[in-house]
Amino acid sequence: MMTSLLTRRAARDSIEPPPRRSxxxxxxxxxxxxxxxxxxxPFYVAVVYxxxxxxxxTRDPLGLPPAWxxxxxxxxxxxxxxxxxILNSVIVTVSVVTVTVLICSMAGYIVTRRKSKVYSVIYYLFLLSILVPFQTIMxxxxxxxxxLGLINSLLGIIIVQIGVQVGYFAFLYAGFIKTIPVELEEAARLDGASRFTIFFRIxxxxxxxxxxxxxxxxALGSWNDFLAPLMLLQKEDTRTLPLVQFYFFGQYSQQVNLAFAAAIVSMIPILILYFVLQRYIVSGMSAGAVKG
Known part of the structure; x- marks a missing residue:
């Protein structure tokens, strides 16, 4: 009888968490x-405004609009x-993403697979570049x-955005490539495949x-970048979307509602991309943390 009572009490305690834990x-x-x-x-404020x-x-800053x-x-x-x-932002973002993926994946691969002091130094230079704030090199x-004649040039801003991000992304690629078995590459090398073939095909x-x-x-970093375009893109026809806000704030007038409307328009493409691919962000960044 006592054993049965203790068993029921233990089962109840295991089901019901202690009040402190709850x-x-x-x-x-x-x-x-x-x-x-x-x-x-902030998103609520942007939509409402x-x-x-x-x-x-002016009448009701945070209330819902009477009519949408x-x-x-x-x-x-x-x-x-x-x-x-908008077209400038698309060109810059697509170019930065494409070149970044190609360059950083190859850089991460070579510094991971080549076991020499030279590539170790390059790897630590990638890490060091992450610690350098952009403001110090502006x-x-x-x-x-x-x-070089690259002010007011989309090529100039593309080069800058790639250079700022390349160290961090090469570091991510290097961590992920460490989890890929080397045996797959060795088997392909025995079949006569070149290093480029091994990389791009396997x-x-x-x-x-x-x-x-x-x-x-x-894409998020390039599309939303404000500081680098502010420094390099001074002509109105070369500006990207984040700089459009300048049109709405003058010396004597501020068109806040139009500024928020333009901001929402500029957020739509990148929000779609983020919500479609957001489940891969954490998995991709944490995959390289399994092995040393």
């Missing part, structure tokens, strides 16, 4: 919701060079690009998770 779990969930709402609040008129914004009108979006698309700026970079298809991760992160 309270801690509730606190964690509440904290997660609070942090989530804090991150979502984009659909309001200036008078409605598209007037601000129509007016925002009529600013000079708006669609040219002025010498501007002087160098001006001497290794590169296996990099799909990290490739998708790099595509999302590089």
């Amino acid at each position: 309270s801690a779990r509730t606190l964690r969930i509440a904290l997660m919701y609070a942090v989530g709402l804090a991150f979502l609040f 984009a659909f309001k008129s200036p008078e409605e914004t 009108r598209l007037d601000n979006f129509v007016a925002a698309t009529k600013i000079p060079y708006f669609f040219t700026n 002025f010498p970079l501007y002087v160098q690009l001006r001497s 290794v590169f298809p296996l990099l799909r998770p990290i490739n998708l991760t790099v595509i999302v992160l590089a």
Whole structure:
């Protein structure tokens, strides 16, 4: 009888968590919701302002708009060079993503598979470049690009964005490639395959998770980049979408509602890309952490 009572009590305790543990779990969930709402609040403000008129914004800054009108979006698309700026952003982002994936995957492969001091030094240079803030190299970079005639040039901003990101992404690729068995490459080498054939026919298809991760992160970094285009793209017809905000803020007037409408238009493509591929970001970044 006593044994049966103890067994039932142990089963009940295993099913019902202690009150202290339950309270801690509730606190964690509440904290997660609070942090989530804090991150979502700027998006709420952007959407609300984009659909309001200036008078409605003044009357009730954070309330929902009385009517969901598209007037601000129509007016925002009529600013000079708006669609040219969109095209510039597309060209820059696609170029940066394509070149970054090719260069960083090959760099990560070679520094991982070649066991020599030279490639070890290159690997640590990649790590060192991650620690260098872009602000510390802005002025010498501007002087160098001006001497090369790359100011107000999409080629210049593409080179800069690739150079800023290449160290970090090469580091991610190197960590992921360490998880790929070397035996696959050795078997192909015995069959007479060259190093380029081994990489593009065997290794590169296996990099799909990290490739998708790099595509999302590089696209986000390039599309949303403001500081580098601000420094290098001074002509209106060469600007990218983040710089469109300059059109709405003058010395004597501020078109806040139009600015938020233009910002939402510019966010739509990159948000679609992020939500389609976001499940690969964490998996791709953590896959290389399994082995040393």
